[in-house]
Amino acid sequence: ERRTMQQEYQLATELVGHTSDVRCVCALSEGFVATGSRDNTIRVWNVAEREPACVKMLVGHSHFVGALLYLPASDTLVSGGYDKAIFCWDLTTADISRSLMGHEKCVCALSANAAGTVIVSGSWDTTARVWEGTECKALLKGHQSAVWSVLVLPSDTIVTASADKTIRMWTGDQCVKVLTQHTDCVRGLALLAPIGFVSCGNDCVLHMWTLDGTLISRLDGHSSFVYDVRVGPTGEVLSVGEDATLRVWRDSALAETHQHPKPVWCVTVLANGDVVTGCADGVARLWTRDAARAAPLELQQSFMQNCEQSNEGQKGVNLDLLPGPEALQAPGRFDGDTKLVNSGAVGQAYKWSSVEQRWDLIGDLTEGSAAARASASGPRSTMLNGKMYDFVFDVDVGDSRRFKIGYNKDENPFTAAQRFIADNELEQGFLDEVAKFLIDNTKDVVFGDAPSNLPPLPFTNNRYIPGVTSAQAQPQQPPPKNPTTSPVPGTVGKHLPHTRPVCFEGTNLAGLEKAVRRSSEQAQSDALRLSAAESSALSFLVAVLGAKNGGLPLRDEHVTLVKKLVAWSAPQCLPGLDLLGQLSLLPAASSSLAELWPDCVQCVISKDANAGASPKAAMLALRFVTNALHSEALRPLASRHVGTLLDACAGLSASTDDNVRMALVSVALNIVVTLPVGLHLSRCVGVVAEMLAAEKNTNVCGRCILVLGTAVVRDSRQKVHTTELGVGARVEQLLAEAVAQHNTQLEEVAELLLLLLP
Numbered sequence: 001e002r003r004t005m006q007q008e009y010q011l012a013t014e015l016v017g018h019t020s021d022v023r024c025v026c027a028l029s030e031g032f033v034a035t036g037s038r039d040n041t042i043r044v045w046n047v048a049e050r051e052p053a054c055v056k057m058l059v060g061h062s063h064f065v066g067a068l069l070y071l072p073a074s075d076t077l078v079s080g081g082y083d084k085a086i087f088c089w090d091l092t093t094a095d096i097s098r099s100l101m102g103h104e105k106c107v108c109a110l111s112a113n114a115a116g117t118v119i120v121s122g123s124w125d126t127t128a129r130v131w132e133g134t135e136c137k138a139l140l141k142g143h144q145s146a147v148w149s150v151l152v153l154p155s156d157t158i159v160t161a162s163a164d165k166t167i168r169m170w171t172g173d174q175c176v177k178v179l180t181q182h183t184d185c186v187r188g189l190a191l192l193a194p195i196g197f198v199s200c201g202n203d204c205v206l207h208m209w210t211l212d213g214t215l216i217s218r219l220d221g222h223s224s225f226v227y228d229v230r231v232g233p234t235g236e237v238l239s240v241g242e243d244a245t246l247r248v249w250r251d252s253a254l255a256e257t258h259q260h261p262k263p264v265w266c267v268t269v270l271a272n273g274d275v276v277t278g279c280a281d282g283v284a285r286l287w288t289r290d291a292a293r294a295a296p297l298e299l300q301q302s303f304m305q306n307c308e309q310s311n312e313g314q315k316g317v318n319l320d321l322l323p324g325p326e327a328l329q330a331p332g333r334f335d336g337d338t339k340l341v342n343s344g345a346v347g348q349a350y351k352w353s354s355v356e357q358r359w360d361l362i363g364d365l366t367e368g369s370a371a372a373r374a375s376a377s378g379p380r381s382t383m384l385n386g387k388m389y390d391f392v393f394d395v396d397v398g399d400s401r402r403f404k405i406g407y408n409k410d411e412n413p414f415t416a417a418q419r420f421i422a423d424n425e426l427e428q429g430f431l432d433e434v435a436k437f438l439i440d441n442t443k444d445v446v447f448g449d450a451p452s453n454l455p456p457l458p459f460t461n462n463r464y465i466p467g468v469t470s471a472q473a474q475p476q477q478p479p480p481k482n483p484t485t486s487p488v489p490g491t492v493g494k495h496l497p498h499t500r501p502v503c504f505e506g507t508n509l510a511g512l513e514k515a516v517r518r519s520s521e522q523a524q525s526d527a528l529r530l531s532a533a534e535s536s537a538l539s540f541l542v543a544v545l546g547a548k549n550g551g552l553p554l555r556d557e558h559v560t561l562v563k564k565l566v567a568w569s570a571p572q573c574l575p576g577l578d579l580l581g582q583l584s585l586l587p588a589a590s591s592s593l594a595e596l597w598p599d600c601v602q603c604v605i606s607k608d609a610n611a612g613a614s615p616k617a618a619m620l621a622l623r624f625v626t627n628a629l630h631s632e633a634l635r636p637l638a639s640r641h642v643g644t645l646l647d648a649c650a651g652l653s654a655s656t657d658d659n660v661r662m663a664l665v666s667v668a669l670n671i672v673v674t675l676p677v678g679l680h681l682s683r684c685v686g687v688v689a690e691m692l693a694a695e696k697n698t699n700v701c702g703r704c705i706l707v708l709g710t711a712v713v714r715d716s717r718q719k720v721h722t723t724e725l726g727v728g729a730r731v732e733q734l735l736a737e738a739v740a741q742h743n744t745q746l747e748e749v750a751e752l753l754l755l756l757l758p
Helices: 297-310 325-329 370-374 413-424 428-441 509-522 532-547 556-567 574-583 587-596 600-607 615-630 635-639 642-648 658-674 679-694 698-714 717-724 727-741 744-756
Strands: 010-016 022-027 032-037 041-046 053-059 065-071 076-081 086-090 095-100 107-112 119-123 127-132 135-141 147-152 158-162 167-171 174-179 186-192 196-201 205-210 215-220 226-231 237-241 245-250 253-259 264-269 275-279 283-288 338-342 347-353 358-364 382-384 387-389 391-396 402-407
Touching (some): 010 297, 022 275, 032 065, 032 275, 032 283, 041 065, 041 076, 065 119, 076 107, 158 186, 196 226, 196 237, 245 264, 413 428, 509 532, 532 574, 556 574, 556 587, 574 587, 574 600, 600 635, 600 642, 615 635, 642 679, 679 698, 698 717, 698 727, 717 727, 727 744
Parallel strands (some): 022 264, 065 107, 186 226
Antiparallel strands (some): 076 086, 086 095, 107 119, 119 127, 127 135, 167 174, 186 196, 237 245, 245 253, 264 275, 275 283, 391 402
16 A cells, blocks of 8 residues: 555554453543453553553453453443453452353453443354343344444444344344345444444445444455454544554545554544554554654664564565456455456555455555455465465354464464464364364365374375375364353363363275275285175275264174284284274274174284384374273273283383374373273373473373373372472473463463462
């Protein structure tokens, strides 16, 4: 964008203290501001001083703080969190004066009537609630997805904005109007007195409405999601978003653009006209039009340098590499798709409108311009959140909430999925789904060497390839049959103790079957070849696994075949071990194994689950034992051999294969979760503590901490044992690394374990 406009706002100061993103900001009484963060805290700042300071920190939410609201009549601050709670804070004492409970998911929006006697909240549970005192007076149901913003108009009409792309207007608990002009999720609402209100969303535009819901204006200029909007005392509209900018609009035209180092989540306006923005870098910033209060030159230079460093990947747009205007003749791939075009003199960014079936001009490209983030062709060609990626996808996580995820072809998809979950504050249960989405949508791309920290499947594309990865092999936990939002008695946070066994589920059945038949054809001995009956039995087992039909029991000939395959030497035994591990997850099949081959666990342990076995054989053997401990039918058999297993695995904790160590710690986790407290608990703690001391893989580290934390909760004697093994220092180190890398799950479990240790 050409920066010829007059910039009235200047940076005044930075409010530094939060350890994660500032997700919400709120103006309090004159001279004070509140900020809420992904670090679970709320901070109150005195911004009237030349050097603003944090004067209070409010701690009460157990998860991210997502919304703030100030009630001046009672000097009360209201907060909503990802823990589903709404707290009302006495700002004099910094105590919670009352709690509003009822939402089933994250509370991400708050508003109130002019008198401050009625509070309206919006949530990911698709509803808005109307509160008086501590009582919910009305439940507003109608949206199909998360309610991301709420607004009470002067007439007491309630406006709600949702991820279902609509805005609804309510009188009492009745929806009286639905506004559908936004083409993507609607993220923010603000009162535009006395005319009406403003909305913003993921379609990169702002809409201005009358009080009765008539659209009067559309503001285009952002190059990515618009997260929040406010209106200043002189009628200026201020918006912030994923493109890392604060934009100021006057008379329906873009008047100012202020770049930030990272995406900007929120904005508020103070009574004196100052503006506060909350950024993904954990810093809130105060902007002023009073030149006398502008930041010192040193701070301004430091801020500009941070912006330049964050956006350095956007500089130097090479026009020769961009297609010409003829590229706009082809339609976009999806609504909001972006394309860079060489128009001759300058590069230009266009955005596809699926409604209008046309490319709309976003703006011209200059060095560092926000529009330059929109490129989407070629390696490391797409900008998202200040970084270049090979791919940027829109990901729908299930209830019409759509987010953007950046992914590089040489990246571990589970690492990318975990980063995506942390950045967008999604439920951890989306990990496997998002990783599978990445794998499925990039499967035709040559990825080079497979990442070594993903659990591999040995069968891919119908042939045996050691070390090839698959999302289906990631250890998974089946969802509880009767989910509940109530905490488990005796829990320490949401991760400890771990209460359900994990398992390794999924394999390439076609590849497995081909590998077995090829080994049979190449066997030198008739005893190793498959007979006609055994060939038929193999087809039956593959069909059973393919149908996931746990209601089909196995017969003698089926179990005899599995025994034979497992008895083969490595690498020929790998399909048999994999087959055995998958059968153990089917209830009827596992019951048949327990009855017809009662020493199956012992056979696998003695043959393959030891330091002398090949890494692949050891990994698959340990996965089978993990699944056996997961199976109600096979668990009693596995429990008899825990001591033998731990003896056999003594050398595997130092294996150089990430997948072997992940399988080993998974066995340990299922032991401490499923078996009665006994001597095996201390042995598991010893093995896992030794692993953790030298472990570099964050996934394995996280599972090690789950084992240790669960053991400590189940048996208080393990506190002393774990401490004596020096676990605390290593976990503190991992905690610091997790915070730096924004690995939220590892950070949470590490903090919980440290709280448990003396």
